[in-house]
Amino acid sequence: MTADMLANVSTAKLSRQESKRILKLARAGLWTRVFPAGSMERPRLLVGRERQAAKLNALMDELLGRVEGRGGGTLGVVLYGPRGVGKTVLLDTLAEFAEGSALVVRGTGNSLASVSSLIQFVLGKISPAPETTRSSRGKLALGGTGIEGGVETKTLGGRPQAGSVEDAMIALVGDSGGGMPKPTLMTFDEAHVSDPLALGALLNAVQLLNGKGWPVAVTLAGTPDVLDVLRGAKATWFLDRGASRRLIPVGNLTDRECALAISEPLHCAGVQFDLDELDEAAKWCRGSPYFSQALGLSALVSAYEEGGGERRADFREGGPVGTRFQEAALNRYVQAWADIDDKGLTGCARQLGALWRWSQADPNREIDSYQVDQAVQSGLRTPPINVEAQHSPREAKRHFRHLGLLWSPSGSRSGPWEVGVPSFFDYVESIYQSETAFGYHRTLEALNADLAGFIPRESSSGEERGRPASS
Numbered sequence: 167m168t169a170d171m172l173a174n175v176s177t178a179k180l181s182r183q184e185s186k187r188i189l190k191l192a193r194a195g196l197w198t199r200v201f202p203a204g205s206m207e208r209p210r211l212l213v214g215r216e217r218q219a220a221k222l223n224a225l226m227d228e229l230l231g232r233v234e235g236r237g238g239g240t241l242g243v244v245l246y247g248p249r250g251v252g253k254t255v256l257l258d259t260l261a262e263f264a265e266g267s268a269l270v271v272r273g274t275g276n277s278l279a280s281v282s283s284l285i286q287f288v289l290g291k292i293s294p295a296p297e298t299t300r301s302s303r304g305k306l307a308l309g310g311t312g313i314e315g316g317v318e319t320k321t322l323g324g325r326p327q328a329g330s331v332e333d334a335m336i337a338l339v340g341d342s343g344g345g346m347p348k349p350t351l352m353t354f355d356e357a358h359v360s361d362p363l364a365l366g367a368l369l370n371a372v373q374l375l376n377g378k379g380w381p382v383a384v385t386l387a388g389t390p391d392v393l394d395v396l397r398g399a400k401a402t403w404f405l406d407r408g409a410s411r412r413l414i415p416v417g418n419l420t421d422r423e424c425a426l427a428i429s430e431p432l433h434c435a436g437v438q439f440d441l442d443e444l445d446e447a448a449k450w451c452r453g454s455p456y457f458s459q460a461l462g463l464s465a466l467v468s469a470y471e472e473g474g475g476e477r478r479a480d481f482r483e484g485g486p487v488g489t490r491f492q493e494a495a496l497n498r499y500v501q502a503w504a505d506i507d508d509k510g511l512t513g514c515a516r517q518l519g520a521l522w523r524w525s526q527a528d529p530n531r532e533i534d535s536y537q538v539d540q541a542v543q544s545g546l547r548t549p550p551i552n553v554e555a556q557h558s559p560r561e562a563k564r565h566f567r568h569l570g571l572l573w574s575p576s577g578s579r580s581g582p583w584e585v586g587v588p589s590f591f592d593y594v595e596s597i598y599q600s601e602t603a604f605g606y607h608r609t610l611e612a613l614n615a616d617l618a619g620f621i622p623r624e625s626s627s628g629e630e631r632g633r634p635a636s637s
C-alpha cells in the first residue's frame with residue numbers, strides 16, 4: 167500500500183458527517199470556521215492539489231521504505247509559492263497524515279534562525295527517554311558530558327548541547343533506545359526566513375543520515391525566496407539533484423476549483439444561490455485559495471445576515487456578496503500595498519502588473535527574466551511621487567519574491583515568471599489610475615512610456631497598456 171495523504175481529506179465532496187457539522191457551525195454563527203480565510207483551520211474542501219499530493223506521497227513512500235530499490239538521494243522537498251496559496255495547509259495535512267507512521271517534528275524558519283538555535287530545536291524534540299536512560303539524561307541536564315544514542319553531548323548553560331547539527335540529528339532519529347532508527351518527518355513552515363547556514367547544516371545532516379540508510383525527511387515551505395535561501399545554503403545539491411521531485415510549486419487554483427471550494431460548503435450550510443452567478447463571481451478570486459475562502463465567507467455571512475428567511479446569497483456583480491468581498495479583499499491589498507509603498511516599489515508593481523495583464527491576454531505568452539528586470543528597473547527609475555526608491559533592481563526583485571508577489575513556478579532563476587496574488591496588481595493599477603489617490607497618477611506618463619521596452623509592440627496597445635493618464 168502506498169501513502170495517500172489526501173485519503174482522509176475532503177477534496178471534491180463533503181461527507182454526510184462533515185455536511186452536518188457545517189450546518190451546525192453556520193447556524194451557530196461560526197462562519198469563519200466554515201470558510202477559514204487565513205486562519206489556522208483547514209479549508210472544508212482542499213481543492214486542486216493532486217500534483218503536490220502525489221509528490222508528497224512519493225516522499226512518504228520513500229521515508230517509510232515502501233519503495234523497492236530506493237532511487238537514492240536525500241529525502242526532502244520544498245513547497246514554495248505566493249502568500250495565501252495554501253503552503254501551510256499542505257504542510258499541515260502532510261504532518262497530520264504522517265503522524266500515524268512517523269515521528270513528526272514541526273518547526274518554522276525561526277527554528278532555523280542560526281545553527282545553534284537549530285541544534286537546540288532538534289534536541290528539544292527528543293522524546294523523554296525510557297526508564298533505563300532517564301538517569302543519564304538527568305545527569306546531562308545538570309552538566310558534564312554524557313553519551314546518548316552513541317552521541318557525545320555536552321551541556322552549556324544547563325541545557326543539553328550536541329556538538330553539531332549532525333550529532334543532534336543522530337540523537338533525534340536514533341532516539342528509540344537502541345532499536346532501529348524511527349522514520350522521522352521534519353517540517354519547517356515559513357522557511358524563507360531561515361539562516362542559509364543553518365538550513366545548509368540541516369540538509370547536510372539529513373544527507374548524512376540518509377546515506378547510512380536512516381529514514382529522515384525534511385519538508386520546507388516558504389515564499390518563493392526560500393529558493394534563494396537554499397541557493398545561499400551550503401547544500402546546493404538539494405536543488406541540483408532530483409530537482410523535479412524536490413521542487414513543489416504551489417500556485418493558483420482554476421476558476422472552477424475556486425467555485426467548487428465555495429459551492430459545496432455553502433450547500434451544506436443551507437444557502438441558496440445561482441450556480442452560474444457563482445461561476446462568474448469565482449473569477450474575482452483570480453485563482454487565489456485565500457480569496458476563495460474570503461468569497462465563501464462573504465456569501466455565507468450575507469445569506470445569514472441579509473438573505474432573509476430563505477438564506478440566499480446574491481453573487482451578481484455589484485450585489486451584496488460582491489460588496490462584502492471587495493471590502494475583505496481591500497484589507498488584504500492595503501497590507502500588501504504598505505509592504506511595498508514605503509520602500510518606493512509601487513511603480514515596480516505597476517509595471518509588473520502591466521506585464522502580467524499582457525501575458526494573461528494569450529495563453530502562449532510567458533514572462534521572461536529580461537521583461538521582469540526591465541519592469542523593475544522602470545519602476546525604480548520612476549518611483550512614486552515623494553518616495554525615494556531604496557533598492558537596487560536586484561534587491562527590489564528579491565523583495566517581491568520575499569513578499570510572494572513574484573515567482574517562477576519552475577523554480578528556475580531564469581523564469582518564466584508569474585505574479586502572486588494577481589488581483590493585488592489590479593488594485594495597484596486602480597490606485598495609479600485614480601486621480602484622487604495621493605498623486606501616483608502623476609507618474610503614469612513616464613511609466614507608460616517605458617512599457618514599450620518590455621511589452622512587445624504589436625500587442626502593447628489598447629487596454630493592456632492601461633488607460634493613458636488623462637488630465
Ligand SMILES: Nc1ncnc2c1ncn2[C@@H]1O[C@H](COP(=O)(O)OP(=O)(O)O)[C@@H](O)[C@H]1O
Binds near residue numbers: 205209255256
Ligand atoms: N487547496 C485549497 N483549497 C481551498 N482553500 C485553500 C486551499 N489551500 C489553501 N486554502 C485556503 O487559503 C488560505 C491560505 O492558506 P495557507 O496555507 O495559509 O497559505 P500560505 O501558507 O501559502 O500562505 C487559507 O484560508 C486556506 O484555508
Ligand SMILES: [Mg+2]
Binds near residue numbers: 253254255355356
Ligand atoms: Mg503559510
